[in-house]
Amino acid sequence: MASSFMGLVNPGVAGLAPYIPGRPAAELENVFPLDKALNLASNENTLGPSTKVLRAVRAATGKMHLYPDGSTHDLRIALAEHYGVGPERLFTGNGSNDVLVLLAQSFLSERTSAIYSEHAFVVYALATQMCGAKSLVAKARAWGHDLQAMSALVRDDTRMLFIANPNNPTGSWVTHGALHTLLKALPRDILVVVDEAYYEYVSVDDYPDCLSLQADFPNLVITRSFSKIYGLAGLRVGYAIADPEIVGVLDRVRQPFNVNQLAQTAAIAALQDQEHVVDSRAMNSAGLVQVVKGLGSLGVSALPSVGNFVCFEVPKPLTEERLYMMLLERGVIIRMVGKVYDMPGYMRVTVSTSADNRVFLRAFGQCIDDAA
Numbered sequence: 461m462a463s464s465f466m467g468l469v470n471p472g473v474a475g476l477a478p479y480i481p482g483r484p485a486a487e488l489e490n491v492f493p494l495d496k497a498l499n500l501a502s503n504e505n506t507l508g509p510s511t512k513v514l515r516a517v518r519a520a521t522g523k524m525h526l527y528p529d530g531s532t533h534d535l536r537i538a539l540a541e542h543y544g545v546g547p548e549r550l551f552t553g554n555g556s557n558d559v560l561v562l563l564a565q566s567f568l569s570e571r572t573s574a575i576y577s578e579h580a581f582v583v584y585a586l587a588t589q590m591c592g593a594k595s596l597v598a599k600a601r602a603w604g605h606d607l608q609a610m611s612a613l614v615r616d617d618t619r620m621l622f623i624a625n626p627n628n629p630t631g632s633w634v635t636h637g638a639l640h641t642l643l644k645a646l647p648r649d650i651l652v653v654v655d656e657a658y659y660e661y662v663s664v665d666d667y668p669d670c671l672s673l674q675a676d677f678p679n680l681v682i683t684r685s686f687s688k689i690y691g692l693a694g695l696r697v698g699y700a701i702a703d704p705e706i707v708g709v710l711d712r713v714r715q716p717f718n719v720n721q722l723a724q725t726a727a728i729a730a731l732q733d734q735e736h737v738v739d740s741r742a743m744n745s746a747g748l749v750q751v752v753k754g755l756g757s758l759g760v761s762a763l764p765s766v767g768n769f770v771c772f773e774v775p776k777p778l779t780e781e782r783l784y785m786m787l788l789e790r791g792v793i794i795r796m797v798g799k800v801y802d803m804p805g806y807m808r809v810t811v812s813t814s815a816d817n818r819v820f821l822r823a824f825g826q827c828i829d830d831a832a
């Protein structure tokens with residue numbers, strides 16, 4: 461007899477659609493051997509982690525039978541020193557995704573609402589919905605966050621406002637001045653969560669200095685990640701920098717061992733190799749220019765980006781699905797964003813080494829020629 465548990469599920473959970481990661485379905489293995497494909501779908505650092513991280517992780521494998529340090533003491537100290545803030549302001553999670561969900565679980569419920577932008581990173585919608593809270597979605601401006609439109613949506617029951625800076629998938633960013641204006645306008649009992657997963661990649665001058673803003677706005681929560689420039693996406697470690705009271709709340713709701721032992725070891729070693737960060741940032745800055753220019757010569761317009769990825773409009777007569785398959789046939793995987801992010805006709809590609817970027821651009825050029 462078929463059972464139906466869906467009627468028993470929390471209303472917020474029942475309405476969720478599962479997150480679809482940027483890996484192609486296994487059945488596409490016959491189109492191209494997936495382990496040989498160039499994967500530019502998930503904004504990973506294709507340089508991988510620092511060699512110092514690899515050494516530290518190898519040396520730590522002998523302790524796998526032991527539970528990790530549940531308080532992530534050494535990692536919190538390392539992060540605190542790195543940023544010059546007190547360790548009581550640091551909270552670590554199983555990726556920053558974990559941190560975002562724990563924030564939502566702590567502050568959102570059926571009787572509250574959360575604000576985010578159209579085309580914003582999908583986890584804000586998922587986390588809000590999961591908690592049964594109401595989503596207030598602000599219209600975007602030129603594909604980016606319109607902070608004025610966001611602040612206009614504030615209601616009495618609003619507890620959180622999410623800002624992706626830069627946003628994935630659009631690459632758009634908000635400036636220090638705009639964020640400061642928003643913080644001044646908002647009631648101080650609304651948590652403003654600024655997701656800076658790509659923080660280390662950004663090199664524009666007017667990018668917000670959120671650490672300094674926290675002095676005046678304790679409701680400002682920063683989240684950052686080891687998944688992107690540090691090249692540790694597979695180990696899962698991210699963190700928040702926030703008011704100690706907020707950190708205390710998150711410490712109550714997290715699992716006792718929410719950051720695994722190898723992740724802690726890797727993250728500490730990664731922080732100690734800032735040269736790898738500098739190299740990765742330099743590669744990306746050059747790569748962004750290369751990819752945007754290359755797309756331009758193919759007649760494809762890209763959205764301005766300060767991350768390690770570019771969003772672009774698929775040229776007609778190609779469609780997203782068609783381009784995805786044609787690139788896969790040539791061994792290149794990129795990300796479809798049209799459906800999930802309500803951006804029909806757009807796709808996202810991760811910026812990589814100049815050789816990889818060339819492979820992508822050449823393959824894309826062939827797809828355009830073949831489709832003509």
Ligand SMILES: *Cc1c(COP(=O)(O)O)cnc(C)c1O
Binds near residue numbers: 556685686688698
């Ligand atoms: C990749 C990404 C994250 C983080 O991921 P974790 O791997 O969970 O740390 C968070 N926010 C945005 C906007 C991202 O693109």
